[in-house]
Amino acid sequence: MKLRFNRSQLCIPYALFLILFVIAPLLVIIYYAFSNGQGKFTFDNFIGFFSSTNTLGTLLYSFALAIVTTLLCLFIAYPTAYFLARSGFKKQYVLLMLFILPMWINFTLRITALKEVLTLLEGNISLHPFLNSVIGMTYDFLPFMILPLYTSFLKLDKNLLEAAADLGANKFIVFLRVTLPLSIPGIISGITMVLLPSMTNYVVLDMLYNSTYIMGSLIGSYFSAYDWNNGSMISLVLLVIIFIVTLVTNRFGDKDSDARRTVL
Amino acid sequence: MKKYLRLCWLALVLALMYLPILILAAYSFTDATTVGGGVSGASFDNYINLFANESLRNMIFGTLLLAIGSALLATIFGTLGAIGAHYSKKLSKNLLNTANQIPVVNADVVTGFSVCVLLIILLGISKDSFIPLVIGHTVLSAPFVYLSIAPKLKQLDNSLYEAALDLGATPAQALIKVVLPQLIPGIFSGFMLAVTLSLDDYFITTYTKPSTFDTISTYVVNATKGSQTEIKTALWALSTLIFLIVVAFVVCINVIPGRNKEKKDEKI
Numbered sequence A: 001m002k003l004r005f006n007r008s009q010l011c012i013p014y015a016l017f018l019i020l021f022v023i024a025p026l027l028v029i030i031y032y033a034f035s036n037g038q039g040k041f042t043f044d045n046f047i048g049f050f051s052s053t054n055t056l057g058t059l060l061y062s063f064a065l066a067i068v069t070t071l072l073c074l075f076i077a078y079p080t081a082y083f084l085a086r087s088g089f090k091k092q093y094v095l096l097m098l099f100i101l102p103m104w105i106n107f108t109l110r111i112t113a114l115k116e117v118l119t120l121l122e123g124n125i126s127l128h129p130f131l132n133s134v135i136g137m138t139y140d141f142l143p144f145m146i147l148p149l150y151t152s153f154l155k156l157d158k159n160l161l162e163a164a165a166d167l168g169a170n171k172f173i174v175f176l177r178v179t180l181p182l183s184i185p186g187i188i189s190g191i192t193m194v195l196l197p198s199m200t201n202y203v204v205l206d207m208l209y210n211s212t213y214i215m216g217s218l219i220g221s222y223f224s225a226y227d228w229n230n231g232s233m234i235s236l237v238l239l240v241i242i243f244i245v246t247l248v249t250n251r252f253g254d255k256d257s258d259a260r261r262t263v264l
Numbered sequence B: 001m002k003k004y005l006r007l008c009w010l011a012l013v014l015a016l017m018y019l020p021i022l023i024l025a026a027y028s029f030t031d032a033t034t035v036g037g038g039v040s041g042a043s044f045d046n047y048i049n050l051f052a053n054e055s056l057r058n059m060i061f062g063t064l065l066l067a068i069g070s071a072l073l074a075t076i077f078g079t080l081g082a083i084g085a086h087y088s089k090k091l092s093k094n095l096l097n098t099a100n101q102i103p104v105v106n107a108d109v110v111t112g113f114s115v116c117v118l119l120i121i122l123l124g125i126s127k128d129s130f131i132p133l134v135i136g137h138t139v140l141s142a143p144f145v146y147l148s149i150a151p152k153l154k155q156l157d158n159s160l161y162e163a164a165l166d167l168g169a170t171p172a173q174a175l176i177k178v179v180l181p182q183l184i185p186g187i188f189s190g191f192m193l194a195v196t197l198s199l200d201d202y203f204i205t206t207y208t209k210p211s212t213f214d215t216i217s218t219y220v221v222n223a224t225k226g227s228q229t230e231i232k233t234a235l236w237a238l239s240t241l242i243f244l245i246v247v248a249f250v251v252c253i254n255v256i257p258g259r260n261k262e263k264k265d266e267k268i
Helices: A007-033 A044-051 A053-086 A092-104 A107-122 A129-155 A158-166 A171-182 A184-200 A202-209 A215-224 A228-252 B002-028 B045-052 B054-086 B090-105 B108-122 B131-155 B158-166 B171-200 B203-208 B216-225 B229-267
Strands: none
Touching: A007 A228, A007 B054, A007 B090, A007 B108, A007 B131, A044 A053, A044 A228, A053 A092, A053 A129, A053 A184, A053 A215, A053 B002, A092 A129, A092 B002, A092 B229, A107 A129, A107 A202, A107 B002, A107 B216, A107 B229, A129 A171, A129 A184, A129 A202, A129 B002, A158 A171, A171 A184, A184 A215, A184 A228, A184 B108, A202 A215, A202 B216, A215 A228, A215 B108, A228 B108, B002 B229, B045 B054, B045 B229, B054 B090, B054 B131, B054 B171, B054 B216, B054 B229, B090 B131, B108 B131, B108 B203, B131 B171, B131 B203, B158 B171, B203 B216, B216 B229
């Protein structure tokens, strides 16, 4: 019998690649998080994380910053996406491109531009760290919120809206009872696209006022201090948070509207 | 009237998004050293410096090389993976889909740090070999290539492949000559996505790069902390150039399909 070429064997290189460079690094992180510099098993890093006011404060600050940023993005993006998708503008697609286009400019360059403008407006921007962090994060992540919302509004069946209006609902009720519930998958995927990065993207804050207080920056500082064990512990905490958020959003989210993928 | 108000809202959001970039672009053509600072005249010095300064030139060239190189690797791995997974049994397909999802949902900081700990700290691969950097960028973008090809595979007509086999093609030939050409749009958009992800990355680069090498992101971050105004204002020029290239690119992809459509209409 001749050995037959099997198409499914083509995934072997990629499977190996994922095992070696995606799964193995995560296992190594877990190992480092629960061992000390000499490689001995220990809970010290774990206890250290949850007993230090510095790390716990950072965790709370990250949550606060991420939640405020996400809400502000949602507040701006929701009407924007709605108007874009449902106003029947002639050049709807071109308008959408205008909102996505900034995503293709390197984010560090965009934050540089924002920093110059904020400095011009406020003088010393380090006087309002929280406000400016929220502005910076919102400026960076807004397109990621607009895109999934836009796709969920596009999918909205016009007949449903007309049916609701025919059955006597006024415009406000139609929005509240039909449009809003149907856009929830878009809202959820928008939230995941913004919430997690704004907990970890410390470069935005680092560039705006040279000091940072969020979860991502802890990894950065342990990296600079060659403290792999504590850095791994922070990574593990972040991984658990990401895992929980993903589990929750997979139940309610819209899998088709991953913003990064919709870009092209 | 209602439409007018809606347009006003959209214009306001667009203005907020674009004003910083446009103001910076305007100042990049002057001799000012801060935005809002004194302008004594128009000047192209920033643009000249951008190409005259060797470290800036090397940085731009290195960033592009890394983006294209890692995107090629990511495209090869992602394409093979997606095709293989499509024809695999359900269990292995689900396993591959799940593993593929990890770098997509994971924070870039964690991806970068974990790759750094495994390759550089545990296995002792030198940063200067560029191997951790290229692997890190491939890990970042290959899953997105996989994801942009998977839906195209679902749309494939399997009878074309079988027809090729019936007509005497070997499975490998049928795959290369029948299946692969139909996937080209997906492969191309996956490749482009991989390039943009690599160009925009900061975290994976900073944890895995050789200390003498910089991409645009790491270079800009270091430059904002430094005090060299000449480099700072040259970066305004870089930002403006990238903005113009992106605008030109977007105009091109919007105009070209539009023309094709018009031609099709004429034929009808």
